[in-house]
Amino acid sequence: MDVVFLTFILVLSIFLGFELISKVPATLHTPLMSGANAISGITLAGAFLSAGATDPDLGKWLGVAAVTFATINVVGGYMVTDRMLSMFKSKREGEK
Amino acid sequence: MDVVFLTFILVLSIFLGFELISKVPATLHTPLMSGANAISGITLAGAFLSAGATDPDLGKWLGVAAVTFATINVVGGYMVTDRMLSMFKSKREGEK
Amino acid sequence: MQIAVPTEKWANERRVALIPDSVKKLTRLGLSVQVQNNCGLESGYSNEQYAEAGATIVDDREKLIRSGDIILRVRKPDAEEVTLVKSGAIHISYLDPYNESQLVDALTEKGISAISMEMIPRTTRAQKMDALSSQANLAGYVMVMLAAQKLDRIIPMMMTPAGTLSPARVFVIGAGVAGLQAIATAKRLGARVEAFDTRPVVAEQVESLGAKFVEIDLGETGQTKDGYAKELTSEQLALQREGMKQIISGSDIVITTAQVFGRPAPRIVTADMVGAMKPGGVIVDMAVESGGNVEGSQPDKTVVTGGVSLIGISNLPSIVSQDASQMYSANLYNLLSEYWNEDTKTLEMDLEDDILKSCVISHEGRIVNETIKNLRKT
Amino acid sequence: MQIAVPTEKWANERRVALIPDSVKKLTRLGLSVQVQNNCGLESGYSNEQYAEAGATIVDDREKLIRSGDIILRVRKPDAEEVTLVKSGAIHISYLDPYNESQLVDALTEKGISAISMEMIPRTTRAQKMDALSSQANLAGYVMVMLAAQKLDRIIPMMMTPAGTLSPARVFVIGAGVAGLQAIATAKRLGARVEAFDTRPVVAEQVESLGAKFVEIDLGETGQTKDGYAKELTSEQLALQREGMKQIISGSDIVITTAQVFGRPAPRIVTADMVGAMKPGGVIVDMAVESGGNVEGSQPDKTVVTGGVSLIGISNLPSIVSQDASQMYSANLYNLLSEYWNEDTKTLEMDLEDDILKSCVISHEGRIVNETIKNLRKT
Amino acid sequence: MSIGLIANLSYILSAILFVFGLKMLGSPATARRGNLLSSMGMLIAIVAGLTSKGIVDYQTIAAGIFVGAIIGSLAARLVAMTAMPEMVALFNGSGGAASLLVGWATLYTGDISTFTAVTVLLAILIGGITFTGSLVAYGKLSENINSAALVFTGQRIVNSLILIGILVSGYLFSVEPSPNSQWLFVMVGLALLLGVMAVIPIGGADMPVVISLLNSYSGIAACAAGFAIENNILIVAGSLVGASGIILTNIMCKAMNRSLANVLFSGFGAVKQGKAIEGEVKPVSVEDAYYLFEAASNVCFIPGYGMAVAQAQHVVKELGEILEKNGAEVSFAIHPVAGRMPGHMNVLLAEADVPYEQLVEMDDINPRIENVDIAVVIGANDVVNPSAREDEDSPIYGMPIINVDKARTVFVLKRSMASGFSGVDNPLFFGENTRMLFGDAKESIAGVISEFN
């Protein structure tokens, strides 16, 4: 039954993803991509389980590596997006 | 856990519902309302369980009544919407 | 009450004070109208049309003027004809009261209520009676037509297989009613239009017609509460000339409309500025009658100096006499109907009224207009 | 090669065949140019400008013409001056070869290569040399200006405090190059414009300028492969008159440009149609020189009948001589540079070429133009 | 794969079809196909629903479906085209009733947790409101009951009492949930009553909005029922309808230039609010303006000097063309003194090529201004100032104006509340039916045009 629920959730999210992005001005393409990329770092939340396990088998170390990589993605992704957007904004304001 | 899944589904569906309808020309307001109304007859799918029960207690009869009402909503709703839209279409074509 | 409309006697005056359409409306108000024989001929209105509208055609001018309770005309009367007018009658026309003190005195003495059309205030409410506006408007259009006609080029830009003709450059000095209409007409024909005026509020109005406002810093300028320009000091005028010189030398057509109400027009374009224009250029001076904005312009003549034509026509609206008469006539009708009392069948000369206060010069044997009265004192 | 540009001798001809700008370009190609003293004065070009551009100013007209290898002028030469021209020289101007058979013979006998500017074909490629087009275009503009000037009304609509002035109605008959420009100019000024032409393809072009095309069913009409109109039968002409009568009577301005290449212009507007117009109306007849579209119109006169002014000016482009000269001169330049061989420094008279085949009338002592030759046969 | 899994996967399929269906219903070109898709989704969901484990007695179900289908199809086929809205109301009501009944019936299926009890109560409450509310809406639309807003003293108190009753009985029921609980019956009764009370005070003209809202409710009711019986498709479809219904309601309100709250409660507080609105400036957004333009069938533009300043003539002409294509009658009323020179507006409109036929004079438009749905005042001020008509002390008193204040709705496009040439304040801006669209006229109009996709 869980699979059914998960599929439901999957389908709805995909639809929502499609609907959310419609017309995006060219200037926002890169920030949007970067912002979305940061969200895909959500794998982090899934990496804890393995990384936090007791047995120090390969799985744990894979998990720790996953945590590191995912964190890079999350932290770097959000920060770089913000930097881009802040530039963008000041440019806009400068124009006025 | 089911509740969590259901809530997830609920939230996503609500978002999707919001996103789906954006700019609707005035001529489509009534058909759209009517079409959405027909979908809300989905209760029908839920009414079967009670209506199809073996014990002929009040619950069963409530269920049967629910089936009847919901069917009215579904059948009538879709048909009336289609009628409206067909009119609408021929009018448009007539204009051209 | 009897309205009398004599034919205009001035040379080159082709307008008529009342057109058949207004005659019809006035008779409907309960006034009776007499017009002189063939008064409307020059502006395209025949005796038949007047008769049909309800006017009586009178052959004898003297009789006509004698019999009128209200006399409507375009131009000011001459001294002789004032004597003919009934005492107590109302006389409406242009009067030029600032300069024509003798005429004003004559009217006053005869007990005539003289209304001067140029003294109608420039308020929103009075605009429908404002003949200065309505005629200046037409003058603005006519000036461009005259200039276009005289110019040895075409006005619009054309990119053709035989090369590109650049758009004519038109410079309008003074963007009052006439100036604005000149700008609009030149723009319509595709000219590059620039304009200048001393009143800074005008800049926006010029731009609202798609033309360019030329900024020349003259220091403090301004306008009176009626919206008329204040006179410039001689330093300011020099500054202005300096600023305009270059623009004029690059222009194909220069149109000047600068006037200061009640005073001689400022001399803005000097002979050397005229000389700096390309041969074939055209200047139209609307202020030629009140002294001229352009050095060398002469009333009702086209002077050519160094290939530049200097057009100075004193009576521009008369060139489009049909429309000009229609508008002047509508102004008069609006004035009369505003103060006409349908019950008593009289014109109510309420001298407290904003509009009448300004435009009635003499009434019941006295000069009642404050401005004119003050003029006498100094 | 030596180019010679004499001053135009015709009455009312203010144009000049070559302006300084083209002189400059031609000298750059390696041609030398001589112009007659003051040839450009009437169109705003001074001797100094010519000299600066590289032309030699020559005082003696005879000498000038004698010396030219290529002679450029606007109007056709008179018989006497043909004798002056060098044998073998190239002579480019309007020629009217359909009617001037004597002149053509004279040119042929003298061995002159005569190019007739009206015979340049109406193809896309030849358009840059097409003087008929370039001049007709200006004529279209000028006609509207003349009419506007003569009309006792203004053209645009105005809703003013002194009533609404309705827009003038303009009716353009014949929507070729000149007619279209007239339509565009009248539209610009705010007129309500209607137009008619016998060639049905024109309807779309008229509408593309925002004017209304009047539909009159004449049965089969058409155009030649050059885009010129075919002549109508007399029944068709009667039908056309019938259909136009009402429109003309409601119009303030009528502009006629109907021509059939190589034949007298059709008489479209009859005296009773003129009579049906309101007094004050204006008719401009562009075809006045080739017979006139309007009954009673006379070349270079303004005839007033029943209050309607009938303007028939034969040389419209000359009114805007500066631009007209510029365009004619560009046409000539384009023609010369197209066939100029920079290496041999000669003009290549390739009579197989589409354009030259049409416009060269005589060459090396023979009439080479097929159409003109055929004309002689019949 | 188990039947259950297949059924659930079918539910996913039908959910997808519903989403597409709704999406396509929103655009004229695809609406009909959208309805078809959604009905296919419904068919799949119904078939899947029939495979549910607990179902034994198919006969009664078939009977119910048969009866319902007959009634529904007859009603849909026979109803006059003009009576469509009330028919939708009726269908909607039966949907609400169904949710109420499903919720209620769930109580008979076995042990009831508090969670289930709460969801059942919600299904009953919302379903009940939808049911009777829709019936009242139907009655008002078909004029079987007085379509005027029905207001009586103490209405508020009664409503408050009902609400309290619902809370109390709801609480008491969920403490001890049982199909025979007396609180259940109280709840059903109160829900039905609340539906009536909520719709009664709303005027007939606002019924379409109410129906749209009730439609959204019926979706929510289905959703609640879905929670009660833990059925995905009910939740998905129900919440889709619930959410999109609310958006649609909002759109409809905007098109009427009303807020939802205003629609729902105007009946209650009518008297008190009227005063407060007077003297109030009501700005409007470009988007809201669009909805009104979209629905208007007679639009009159009144240009003034501001149009010239903004050089808005071209966009104005374009908007006029768009509105004409949209079926509206469009005219341009020119006041003789508009602008800063005689004929100022004519010059501009001729430049933009507005046909002369569309220009009307002040004296022609004033007698028929009442029929104008939207009077669009574009940078004009003095020439539409009602104080010239009404205020004897005004310096412009006596000047004839274009009486835009008598049009159904007035949009005033200007940048601020500043006065015009004559410097006189303009009471028009505070009018009941006036909406201020602040900003440069050209930009505002370009905005509206871009809303017309």
Next chain:
Amino acid sequence: MSIGLIANLSYILSAILFVFGLKMLGSPATARRGNLLSSMGMLIAIVAGLTSKGIVDYQTIAAGIFVGAIIGSLAARLVAMTAMPEMVALFNGSGGAASLLVGWATLYTGDISTFTAVTVLLAILIGGITFTGSLVAYGKLSENINSAALVFTGQRIVNSLILIGILVSGYLFSVEPSPNSQWLFVMVGLALLLGVMAVIPIGGADMPVVISLLNSYSGIAACAAGFAIENNILIVAGSLVGASGIILTNIMCKAMNRSLANVLFSGFGAVKQGKAIEGEVKPVSVEDAYYLFEAASNVCFIPGYGMAVAQAQHVVKELGEILEKNGAEVSFAIHPVAGRMPGHMNVLLAEADVPYEQLVEMDDINPRIENVDIAVVIGANDVVNPSAREDEDSPIYGMPIINVDKARTVFVLKRSMASGFSGVDNPLFFGENTRMLFGDAKESIAGVISEFN
């Protein structure tokens, strides 16, 4: 309430924040706030994730987070503004790597059903492709590797072999899933290899599109990992990113006037396709045209007789203004014989009030036409017909034309393939860089304008 429930409810909250965040990122005014919201969602999800039952050893986690945060923040802060895109590629790659690792690590958490095995494989495969693909993209962008499209013979065969290998090893692994299965390692290796092979043949200029696509993949990888460990938020966030990423990729392709397939495979089949496109008419939709206009910085309009027929001058002028506001340089190139009378275009453009400064003559535009991003031919035909330049047999040979065919992109707006006044066919319409926007010119342009919301 259990911790698990709270965590899950937090996931719902963070999902909501992600949705809002993405939505807001799509519009300039709200983008920055959107990014903030989404980062808050992430924080909540991380905290909730830390409460998961199985977690015992927080130290290693903290260490991982610490190291990652340092690297990430330093990289984000220090990177030059011009190097942003490659930085995004790197971040994206680490996201892919994380998914791969999470999938892999899951194998160690206990028994593995076939379903889990398949999802793990998907996570590994997609994560792996994302990882190495992003690295290659980074390399190309930073010019550490040759940015040209790298094509070698047999590439196709190699790729096919890799794909077969993936299928085979995937099948063998899921038959007997175990963390120590040799097929697992093969799988990981092949996935990494495939990422390299997929991106290598794409040119550097197309990298932004590739990164966007890989970004979408990394979402899908997260989603697959979510299925493997049955975690809602991974599925929701992953599929949101996956779906929106694909849409964004599509938008970016459109803005480059390329299809996605063309971007991805142009490197492979470059030679073969080039020929096929020649002589082909490429119609373009109003929407696609919009994307190009949006991105253009130098636009030149070339009006002809068709603009007059369509009376499109006003909308053309408006589009010009919009493009200027959008930062583009706009000009109108007038061919001397355009239209049906001398100066025809001047009359129309003056009517629409196009400033004289924007009008350029043929001889002025031709030398700089190469710099024009979009040449918009509005109902012109003969005056832009390259056969006048190239085809000696053409009746219009020798006439100077406006060389629009040398502009970067040409839009031709006309109603059909019909010829113009001279009746000559126009090879321009078949040009490599020509797009035909069929329809009445006025309507086409109005369409583009309305896309500029």
